[in-house]
Amino acid sequence: MSRNAATSSVFSKRLKQARLRSRLTQEQLGIDAGIDEFSASARVNQYEKGKHVPKLQMGQRLAEALHVPTSFLYEEDDLLASLLATASRLPREKKKILLGHAETLAQAPSETGKTK
Numbered sequence: 213m214s215r216n217a218a219t220s221s222v223f224s225k226r227l228k229q230a231r232l233r234s235r236l237t238q239e240q241l242g243i244d245a246g247i248d249e250f251s252a253s254a255r256v257n258q259y260e261k262g263k264h265v266p267k268l269q270m271g272q273r274l275a276e277a278l279h280v281p282t283s284f285l286y287e288e289d290d291l292l293a294s295l296l297a298t299a300s301r302l303p304r305e306k307k308k309i310l311l312g313h314a315e316t317l318a319q320a321p322s323e324t325g326k327t328k
Contacts, residue, residue: 219286223271224262226285226293230278231256244277245270 231241238260242252258264259274266274268282275282281300287293299310 220262220265222288223265223285224260226287227256227274227278228260230275230280230284230297231260234278236278241274241277245273 231238234241236244237253238256239249239253242256243249245252245256247255255264256274259266271285272282275285279300280297284293284296284300287296299307302310
């Protein structure tokens with residue numbers, strides 16, 4: 213799979229996931245992102261079907277309308293995408309705490325391969 217096809221697949225999956233969670237129609241999302249109301253539904257549908265990948269500026273506007281970080285829409289790893297979406301909803305002080313915990317976990321020896 214080419215890089216562009218992979219980006220298209222990830223973007224379309226994440227866009228639809230975030231739109232459904234936000235309970236927006238394709239048309240409403242498009243309008244909220246600044247797409248003309250007469251083509252909003254069709255454009256968002258093309259993005260969700262992976263037929264087109266929007267330019268970064270449009271990706272940013274879609275993410276803003278969905279209240280998710282732009283990086284969420286492009287992240288291939290499901291767990292990391294979920295972490296990005298969750299962390300983005302935290303206030304700044306709690307983000308700092310989360311970062312501290314993540315750094316501590318990253319420095320800890322891996323527990324893979326250990327038996328209980």
